[in-house]
Amino acid sequence: MRDGHILEIRDVTKRFGGVTAVNRCSLALAPGKIYGLIGPNGSGKTTLFNCITGLTPRDEGEVRYKGERIDGLKPHRVARRGIGRTFQIIRVFPELTALENLLVVTREPFEAARRRAQELLRFVTLDRLQSEYAGNLSYGQQKLLEFIRVLMTDPELILLDEPAAGVNRTLLNELLVAITRLRDQGKTILIVEHDMKVVMGLCETVFVLDYGEKIAEGPPGVIQADERVIEAYFGR
Amino acid sequence: MGVTITPAMVGQVVISGLLAGALYSMVALGLALIYGVMRVINIAHGTILMLGAYTTFWWFHLLGVNPYLSLLASMPLMFLLGVLLQWMLVTRVVDAPELSSLLLTFGISIALVNVAQLSFTSDLRSVEFLTGAFLVGPIALSKSRLISFAFAVVITLLAFWFLQKTKLGKAIRATSQSSEVAMVCGINVQRINLYAFGIASALAAAGGSLVAVMIAIQPEMGQVYTFKSFLVIVLGGAGNYPGALLGGMLLGLVEQLSSLFLTTQVSEAVAYVLLVLVLLLRPTGLLGGRAT
Amino acid sequence: MRWAFLVALVGGLLLLALYPMVATGYGIQFMLQLFMWVALAQSWNLVSGLTGYVSFGHVAFFGTGAYAGAILVTTHGWHWGPASLAAGVAAVILALIIGYPCLRLKGPYFAIAMLGLNEVMRVLVSYFEGLTGGGSGLSLPTLHASGQIYYAMGLAAIAVTAAAYLIITSRFGLRLMTIREDEIAAEAMGIDTARYKLYAFLLSAFVPGVVGGLFARDQGYIEPISVFALLTTITMIVMALFGGKGTIWGPVLGAVTLFVFQELVWARFLYLHQILFGAIIVFVVLLMPRGILGVLQERYRLPRTL
Numbered sequence: 001m002r003d004g005h006i007l008e009i010r011d012v013t014k015r016f017g018g019v020t021a022v023n024r025c026s027l028a029l030a031p032g033k034i035y036g037l038i039g040p041n042g043s044g045k046t047t048l049f050n051c052i053t054g055l056t057p058r059d060e061g062e063v064r065y066k067g068e069r070i071d072g073l074k075p076h077r078v079a080r081r082g083i084g085r086t087f088q089i090i091r092v093f094p095e096l097t098a099l100e101n102l103l104v105v106t107r108e109p110f111e112a113a114r115r116r117a118q119e120l121l122r123f124v125t126l127d128r129l130q131s132e133y134a135g136n137l138s139y140g141q142q143k144l145l146e147f148i149r150v151l152m153t154d155p156e157l158i159l160l161d162e163p164a165a166g167v168n169r170t171l172l173n174e175l176l177v178a179i180t181r182l183r184d185q186g187k188t189i190l191i192v193e194h195d196m197k198v199v200m201g202l203c204e205t206v207f208v209l210d211y212g213e214k215i216a217e218g219p220p221g222v223i224q225a226d227e228r229v230i231e232a233y234f235g236r
Numbered sequence: 237m238g239v240t241i242t243p244a245m246v247g248q249v250v251i252s253g254l255l256a257g258a259l260y261s262m263v264a265l266g267l268a269l270i271y272g273v274m275r276v277i278n279i280a281h282g283t284i285l286m287l288g289a290y291t292t293f294w295w296f297h298l299l300g301v302n303p304y305l306s307l308l309a310s311m312p313l314m315f316l317l318g319v320l321l322q323w324m325l326v327t328r329v330v331d332a333p334e335l336s337s338l339l340l341t342f343g344i345s346i347a348l349v350n351v352a353q354l355s356f357t358s359d360l361r362s363v364e365f366l367t368g369a370f371l372v373g374p375i376a377l378s379k380s381r382l383i384s385f386a387f388a389v390v391i392t393l394l395a396f397w398f399l400q401k402t403k404l405g406k407a408i409r410a411t412s413q414s415s416e417v418a419m420v421c422g423i424n425v426q427r428i429n430l431y432a433f434g435i436a437s438a439l440a441a442a443g444g445s446l447v448a449v450m451i452a453i454q455p456e457m458g459q460v461y462t463f464k465s466f467l468v469i470v471l472g473g474a475g476n477y478p479g480a481l482l483g484g485m486l487l488g489l490v491e492q493l494s495s496l497f498l499t500t501q502v503s504e505a506v507a508y509v510l511l512v513l514v515l516l517l518r519p520t521g522l523l524g525g526r527a528t
Numbered sequence: 529m530r531w532a533f534l535v536a537l538v539g540g541l542l543l544l545a546l547y548p549m550v551a552t553g554y555g556i557q558f559m560l561q562l563f564m565w566v567a568l569a570q571s572w573n574l575v576s577g578l579t580g581y582v583s584f585g586h587v588a589f590f591g592t593g594a595y596a597g598a599i600l601v602t603t604h605g606w607h608w609g610p611a612s613l614a615a616g617v618a619a620v621i622l623a624l625i626i627g628y629p630c631l632r633l634k635g636p637y638f639a640i641a642m643l644g645l646n647e648v649m650r651v652l653v654s655y656f657e658g659l660t661g662g663g664s665g666l667s668l669p670t671l672h673a674s675g676q677i678y679y680a681m682g683l684a685a686i687a688v689t690a691a692a693y694l695i696i697t698s699r700f701g702l703r704l705m706t707i708r709e710d711e712i713a714a715e716a717m718g719i720d721t722a723r724y725k726l727y728a729f730l731l732s733a734f735v736p737g738v739v740g741g742l743f744a745r746d747q748g749y750i751e752p753i754s755v756f757a758l759l760t761t762i763t764m765i766v767m768a769l770f771g772g773k774g775t776i777w778g779p780v781l782g783a784v785t786l787f788v789f790q791e792l793v794w795a796r797f798l799y800l801h802q803i804l805f806g807a808i809i810v811f812v813v814l815l816m817p818r819g820i821l822g823v824l825q826e827r828y829r830l831p832r833t834l
Contacts, residue, residue, distance in 0.1 A: 053716060079718035091713035093706050095774075104702040105717040153718055277636045279643070328814055334636050335580050335708075336813050339769070342584070343809025346762055350802040459758075460647070466640045505651045508644040515633050515641065 005064075006031040006157055006188050012051055012061030012071075014044075014212075021047040023212035024061070029157070034183050035190045036203035036220070040233055044212035045192045046088055049159050053085050054078040065157070084155030088162050088192075090142045094135025098126055098145055101134050102152045113152075120148040124174065140171050147175065157188045164195045176202055200224065208232065241496065244374035249492045255381045257488025258388040263443035263461055264468035264480045265395055266436035271469065272412035272477070273432040274330045276337040280321070280345035281465055282458030284314050284437045287348065288444025289453045290356060296363045303363050303449055304383065310441040318437025319430050327429060345458075352455035361453040384446035391442050392481065395435070399477065408432055409477075467511045544682060548675050556678050558791060560746065563681035565787050567739045568760070569767035569779035570688045575732035576765075577773030578701060579725055580708030581631070581638050584761060585645030588626075589619040589736040590743070591755035592649065597741025598666045598750055599659060608673065612680065612741030619737025620730050627729040631722060635711075646761070650752045665751030668744065677746045681739065685780075688735040692776045695731075704728050705774070759802065766805045769812045772819030781821060 007029040014022040022044040029035055037045050050056035052063055054075040063071040070078050079085075093101050102117035103110075121127040124144040129137060134145060143166070150158060160179075164172055179189060179202060193199045199206060200220040208216040208223060210232040216223055223229055263285060270278045288310040295306035321344060329336040366383065369376040399405040411418040411428045419425050443461065451457070468487050472479025487507065494506040548556055568590065576582050593615035600611040630641045653660045660666060695701040706714035707721050714721050744750045763786075771782025786808075790801065816823055824830060 055712065055716065075715040076718050076720045079716055085716055091710045093709035095709055096702060096705060100702055103699060104706055277640065325810060335582055338582055338636060338639050339809055340813045343806045343813065347803050347806030350799045350806065354799040463644050505648045508648045511644065512629055512641055515637055516629050
């Protein structure tokens with residue numbers, strides 16, 4: 001790993017026709033920390049996630065994971081390297097049961113996979129719903145399912161896209177505890193969030209995007225007081 | 237082969253290509269509208285073209301009046317059919333996975349084609365109205381192709397004027413960009429969908445009427461036009477309405493050019509290979525539309 | 529419950545195996561074709577039902593198999609058994625050539641590409657007249673083997689249904705289904721969707737090829753419009769949809785029901801029959817997207833792997 005960074009993004013740019021969604025964005029993540037990625041709507045956060053994971057090929061720039069370039073790789077290869085992500089709009093597999101949703105993403109032997117899956121289901125108290133079609137679960141339950149599904153592949157870097165959206169307080173607390181536990185296990189987490197309380201309470205470093213550019217970077221307290229950040233959110 | 241290709245032949249081919257291309261553009265614009273507004277691939281598009289062609293046939297056969305006037309009948313009739321199909325059937329799959337709309341329009345297409353078979357029999361029909369060609373130097377311009385070109389151009393221009401300048405047209409374009417945003421702006425997306433399908437069907441019908449004067453009419457004639465319309469959209473870029481124009485011209489040219497070197501049968505396969513190539517190499521179309 | 533089902537299954541298969549001893553020529557033909565449709569519908573199900581990639585040109589594999597089998601028998605003197613297997617391989621090769629580029633396309637584009645495939649195959653067959661007899665068709669040396677072909681078709685139907693069972697109850701099958709459910713999420717979870725799509729596609733082409741070869745042998749004469757008929761694709765799609773795509777027994781159910789109706793009632797009215805097929809597709813898509821079996825599964829909470 002170069003400089004000890006698990007993820008390094010250098011001058012990544014992505015254009016859609018005339019719109020530059022991500023503009024020469026650079027950031028670096030050290031392993032074992034929780035990072036936040038914030039910015040007004042349309043500032044390019046999800047696009048950046050897509051560029052990292054290979055879902056959207058970037059136009060310029062480099063993405064390095066553990067020192068090796070991963071830009072240009074197809075999404076499933078990026079995932080296999082150890083990067084997991086969740087989506088802004090929940091993407092569980094609706095016609096598969098909760099258990100099957102978990103089993104399908106791993107290549108482990110069946111028994112071992114099933115044990116782990118059931119453990120994870122118990123962890124988020126979904127185990128009694130394991131044979132229910134994922135499409136029949138409630139919004140919050142699907143959200144949890146998507147979260148543990150990412151964990152099934154045991155990734156080292158986890159990208160969470162708005163994990164708190166539409167989630168009630170109790171569930172949210174469980175989620176936050178889970179995320180902290182993951183960090184304690186040595187995983188690196190990057191969260192896109194709009195809920196400022198979550199970001200401020202959880203993240204050690206926060207990146208701020210505006211119009212696709214990184215305009216600030218630092219601990220939550222500093223970011224909150226940063227003029228440019230305030231202007232980006234309110235000054236328009 | 238050993239056939240020398242003269243400039244006159246090339247000129248002939250280019251002109252024929254452009255003449256045919258305008259028709260393809262007009263019909264493809266219809267398919268593009270449906271896809272743009274609803275993200276539905278209307279496999280029944282060519283079937284509606286076929287019904288337009290039959291309308292012209294019966295118009296000419298029963299009334300003996302200039303078949304080009306039948307446009308006044310076929311376009312409104314198919315507009316209504318389109319609205320009906322959308323209202324009763326297609327609307328239920330607009331938000332469903334694409335598989336559903338594909339299968340649905342496929343089912344509609346089969347049903348309509350066979351209704352035509354039952355009603356009109358599979359006997360080949362034709363409208364003998366205009367024969368012969370104008371000679372401009374060494375190039376022969378088939379009269380019927382020329383007139384169909386003229387109509388196609390006029391209708392397509394009208395369609396574009398409509399999309400650009402009228403309120404409904406702009407609403408349609410807005411919905412193609414984003415149906416959610418359109419809804420938030422107060423656009424009744426359900427109604428837009430009806431109009432889009434209706435207008436698209438009218439365009440297909442126009443294509444059918446124009447083509448009726450030139451080729452044999454039979455119930456299965458539409459399928460190839462659905463396919464070619466799709467090819468045009470892919471060439472021009474999905475969701476890119478002006479792209480459909482370019483795509484149509486390009487298809488017309490490629491077809492005529494390939495007929496110089498290959499038999500007409502094989503030029504169908506050429507269209508197919510072209511489609512696969514473009515989809516693989518530039519899925520956003522030659523003019524760069526939206527990649528689905 | 530399971531035992532009863534298995535006993536019924538084995539009993540049924542036994543009856544089918546003994547049937548030719550008491551059947552008339554027509555009876556054998558009827559069942560033979562029924563098996564063929566089961567095999568076709570089930571094969572279509574393997575790709576379109578599981579991955580959601582609708583193959584509108586599946587008859588291309590049937591036709592390719594028919595011609596490959598016929599040519600091997602006529603020109604090279606092969607026995608129809610190995611010829612039919614080779615026909616299956618030929619179909620898989622075609623699937624590889626078509627599938628490799630086309631499966632990279634998103635769902636709707638793939639569907640349209642498959643729609644055009646039919647036409648291309650017909651054109652190719654006419655083009656290579658010397659080999660295929662072009663528009664005048666191809667005749668095979670006379671042979672009365674309906675009895676044996678009955679068993680061969682039956683085996684094909686059993687084989688592909690068994691394959692469906694194995695796939696749908698395995699993680700391989702689950703992965704195929706994730707492509708249908710949410711291809712982007714599947715990719716993001718590390719599933720190589722391109723590869724799995726191709727596997728499903730290749731698997732789905734084999735049996736239609738074999739069955740095409742058997743068909744050619746049984747009919748004794750084939751021509752482009754008979755083995756590359758759009759109606760064949762339509763029929764296999766309707767059967768799988770009606771019975772329940774994505775299930776094991778759905779295509780079997782659909783094939784049996786619709787074929788029986790077709791032979792008893794509709795075949796006399798060709799166009800009406802096709803209109804009905806079109807109407808059934810519309811009906812199923814709007815009201816019973818998971819087919820008859822899907823309805824039963826919901827009503828009686830049956831397992832998905834049925």
